[in-house]
Amino acid sequence: MLPTPDYRLTERQALTVYDPAEDSFLLMDAIEKDLEVLKALRPQIALEIGVGSGVISTFLAKSLSSLSLFSLGTDVNADACEAAMNTAKLNGVRVEIVRCDLVSAFLPRLLNSIDVLLFNPPYVPTDENEVDASDLSRCWAGGSRGVSTLNRLLPLIPDLLSIGGLFYVVALKENGVEQLLKHSERLRGSIVMERRAGIEYLYILKFERIL
Amino acid sequence: MKLLTHNFLSSRFLKDVSTGYPLKLSIEEKRILDSALDVNFLKNVMVKIDYEVLYNVAESIGESELLPPPDAPVTVDTLNDEQLNKLHRVLVCLDVIVGTLECPESGRVFPIRDGIPNLLVNEDEIA
Numbered sequence: 001m002l003p004t005p006d007y008r009l010t011e012r013q014a015l016t017v018y019d020p021a022e023d024s025f026l027l028m029d030a031i032e033k034d035l036e037v038l039k040a041l042r043p044q045i046a047l048e049i050g051v052g053s054g055v056i057s058t059f060l061a062k063s064l065s066s067l068s069l070f071s072l073g074t075d076v077n078a079d080a081c082e083a084a085m086n087t088a089k090l091n092g093v094r095v096e097i098v099r100c101d102l103v104s105a106f107l108p109r110l111l112n113s114i115d116v117l118l119f120n121p122p123y124v125p126t127d128e129n130e131v132d133a134s135d136l137s138r139c140w141a142g143g144s145r146g147v148s149t150l151n152r153l154l155p156l157i158p159d160l161l162s163i164g165g166l167f168y169v170v171a172l173k174e175n176g177v178e179q180l181l182k183h184s185e186r187l188r189g190s191i192v193m194e195r196r197a198g199i200e201y202l203y204i205l206k207f208e209r210i211l
Numbered sequence: 212m213k214l215l216t217h218n219f220l221s222s223r224f225l226k227d228v229s230t231g232y233p234l235k236l237s238i239e240e241k242r243i244l245d246s247a248l249d250v251n252f253l254k255n256v257m258v259k260i261d262y263e264v265l266y267n268v269a270e271s272i273g274e275s276e277l278l279p280p281p282d283a284p285v286t287v288d289t290l291n292d293e294q295l296n297k298l299h300r301v302l303v304c305l306d307v308i309v310g311t312l313e314c315p316e317s318g319r320v321f322p323i324r325d326g327i328p329n330l331l332v333n334e335d336e337i338a
Contacts, residue, residue: 044255068252070215081327096216097327104224105330109232113259 002032005058007087013079016135018052018120022197023170027120028059030168030192030204035063041164043115047072049102049153052139054084054095056118061093069116071095074103077135102153103160114160117167121150125174146175158186161209168192173201186211212307212328214268218260220330222314222321226338231314233264234321238272240309248299254287256302269301 004025009017018024031038043064048057051073061071071088073095075081081099088095098105122131122138123146130141131148142148150169157167167187171177181189187207194203214236222231263281277297279285290298312321312328321330 044259068249068255070252070256072216072219076331078327078329082325085325085327096213098212098216098220098330099327100330101224105220105222105328107221107223109219109221109261 002028002059002063004028005055005062005087005091007053007055007058007083007090009053009083013083015079016077016139017080017083018139020053020055022195022200023120023123023202024055026193026195026197026202026204027056027118027168027170030206031056031060031063034166034168034192034206038064038116038166039067041115041166042067043069043165045070045072045110045114046116046118047074047103047106047110047114048118049074050080050119050121051075051084051095051097052080052120054087054097056120057084057095058088058091058093060116060118061088061095062091065093072106073097074100074105076101076138079135103156107156111159112162115162115165117157117161117165118169119150119153119167120170121147121153123147123150123170123172123175125172142175146172147180150175150180154183157207158184158209158211161207163209165209167207167209169205169207171203171205173203177203177205180205212323212326213302214265214305214307215256215260215302216328217268217312218265220312220328222317222319222330224330224338225314225317225319225332225336228314228316228338231316233261233268233315234312235315236268236271236307236310236312238307238310240307242306242308243300244304244306246299246304248296249303250287250295253295253298253302257285257287265301274301274305
């Protein structure tokens, strides 16, 4: 089993940066489970949206370090950007961090170019006005059904991925997993892992660009 | 921020901006990272970068010497050791710590601090 990357949040970062929890660990477990698939893809560019503490991107970069992967990460929260960069450094990998909304700063240049895309979105069903209310609520508040932020990204996914490229996303049962899996005919959706964690039933969904 | 990252960034998300690419880079503080040459990495990224943009931004900061000119397609396999090392330097080792990126159309300036470019804007600036 691959170890969880070391990370240290400063007192200030800990106020608004998501501390890795069951959902983060499940996403890392899914990456580990799919490691041979990921290696066979020979990815050139990986991007994580909403890097937070940076453990996921760092984990991927470490897992695929033999492949000369270029790793990118974004976050809207300045403290998360800083934390993610430090986490990568702490573990001896490089992840380039850009502060922006979702993938906005990489359009159109990264269209058809992302080989591995990762997102642990704010998936908890909440009132719509809690979405984007603060850096802290952005870590979890997902609006009605918990998919408000994810729904802004989904239409872009088929065009962002390279052909054969993979998108891994954390989802909650309440997000409507069956509907998410079928959201685009240009993507083949599947469940990589699922696990109950306290009151949450979590999934890692994978989408492969086929068209 | 590496020049490699600069190669993929644009400010097209701004209102009334149609391409927003490439962003103009100004450097106040940079660092040259000590990193072993990885030819596979160069091969990987050269497939995805806009080489002319890389060359031009390298030239604008006085780093284009020895880089193959952008008038013909560049393949890593045909480069000599000097050129490979130079490409490695501008793509991988050169790290912009403090500086700015500027939208070529609107003039909107995005700060780079602690090596992180900030392209987050207010809602009223977005198309």
